[in-house]
Amino acid sequence: MAISQPVIYTVSRLNNVVRLLLEQEMGLVWLTAEISNLVQHSSGHWYFTLKDQQAQIKAAMFKGQNRRVSFRPQNGQQVLVQGQLSLYEARGDYQLIVEKMQPAGDGLLQMKLEALKTRLIAEGLFDPQRKRPLPSQPRQLGIITSPTGAAIHDMLTILARRDPALPVILYPSAVQGEGAVPVLLQALETAWRRNECDLLIIGRGGGSLEDLWCFNDERVVRAIATSPIPIVSAVGHETDVTLSDFAADLRAPTPSAAAELVSRDQQQQLHRLTQYQHRLQQAMQLQLQQQQLSWQQLYSRLNTQNPRYQLQQKIQKQDELQYRLEHALQQTLSRAHYRWTVQQQRLQQQSPQNRIQNLQHQQTYLYQRLLTAVGNQLQDKNQALSRLSGQLQALSPLQVLARGYSVTTNTRGELIHNSQQVSSGDTLNIQLHQGTLKVRAEEIKPEN
Structure with missing residues (x-):
């Protein structure tokens, strides 16, 4: 029986195998722990330790992920993190690569919210096909919110400015705390039972996730989704998103924006009426112009049948033909005179007398050039002779x-x-x- 040989690892290979096992087997994990030994490196990466009373684990959160964290973590702070188990092979350190981080309280609420959202999406409760269009001109508007909050004041101010003729009914309700859910449900049922509004706004001002939690309650979300009256959700600030926003027929980023959306701007209506009036005036003016044009065409047709008009046309036509004939004769004479002038100039250019004069001038010019050239050449030869004579005399034995x-x-x-x-x-x-x-x-x- 053959004995199998043991596998011999290098340290690098062993750490690599362990890292792959951790990453493939464990995957993403959620962890609640306390931060310690936090180091925010100049590169933008965070290195820290996550611990509880019995154990600890090293962690790292790289720049691409930590820039999405909405708070500044501190040593001793309880957090909820999501990450992937891994191994830093260079030192053999077992660590957690963090991808998400939240304060422990908000993090647990966020996990609960995501789980409920996933379940309701699977049911089709947030399907866009279930949403109804809002009335273009609501006859009466209902608002479900706190009667003492800043949200109702902002909405009433905007409605009074934009559409003071729109009636508004307030269905007061608590919008925060454990007792807010049944009060919200009761306000919705009251609005449905009275059936005095054809559009509802439900919402409040901004706050933390815990403050807005009643609008994530499953009972409130289901009531909004099944409401017989179209609902606009206006909860918190623009960055705040609740499940009520998904269930409503329309989400407004703020209560003020909701008031803007459902109201009719008087200035726009006045502008629209002005446009209609202008279009009516243009249509009437166009109709009048068309009638006037039709009358002018009939009058013109009547004039064309008049014998006097026809005689005038014939006389004008005769004058035009006579003018064209005179103009053509004038052009013919002008062209003939131009051709005669050109031929006369050409004949003068070809005259023997002119050619003889030109040749005489050319002969005189060439003779002068010849005299100049001979004189220059003779002068050059004399200078050369003098120079050579001087050289010969300098070399003569008689001089020695x-x-x-x-x-x-x-x-x-x-x-x-x-x-x-x-x-x-x-x-x-x-x-x-x-x-x-x-x-x-x-x-x-x-x-x-």
Whole structure:
């Protein structure tokens, strides 16, 4: 029986295998813990420890994820985090890579909210096809909110400014706290039972997730979704989103925005009436212009059948033809005169007399150029001759003799360069600048 060989790991490979096992087996986990040893690195990444009374784990939250955290975490703060278990292979540290972080209280509420939202979406409660259009001009508006809050004051102010003729009924209700849910349900039932409004606004001002929690209550959400009267949800600020917003027929970012949406702006209505009046005036003016044009056409047709008009047309036509004939004759004469002028100019240009004059001028010009060229060349030759004569004279032996030198030759005419060429008693000829001497060598002194 063969014995299997044990697998031998390197440290790097072992850490890599452990990291893959942690990431693949555990996946994303939720964890509630206390933050300690928080380091916010200059790179933007966060490194910290998550702990409870018995244990701790190292954690990291990178820049791309921590920029979405809505608060500044502190050491000792309880938080709810979501992340993935991993291993920092370089040091073998077991750690949690955090992707989401919330304060512990809000985090638990957010988890509860997400779970309820997922379930209601699966039921189709938030299906857009269930939503109804709002009445374009509501006959009476109902508002479900706190009678003492800032939201009702803002909405009534906007409604009074934009659409003071729109009647408003307030169904007072608590909008915060544990007892708010039954009061909200009772206000909705009252509005349905009376059936005196064809549009409802339900909402309140901004607050924390806990403050707005009654609008995430499943009973309130289902009541809004099944309301026989169209509802506009106006809860919190623009960034606040509740389940009531998904269930309502329309979500307004704020209570003030809801009042803007459902009211009819008097200025816009006045502008619309002005536009209608302008369009009516334009239509009447267009109709009048069309009638006037029709009358003018009939009058023109009547005039065209008048014999006097026809005679005038014939006379005008005759005058026009006569003008065109005179104009054509004038143009023909002008063109003929132009052609005659051109031919006359060409004939003058081809005249022998002109050509003879041109040739004479050309001959005179060439003769002058010839004289100039010959004079310049003769001057150049004289200058060259003088220069060469000077050079020849400078090199002439006579000039050397004139300075006191002489040329000595033997009877054979050979030049005597040194004393070794001459023997005692030899006859020598000495050429001076003026005249020649014949001498006899008597004493010869060799060069020292």
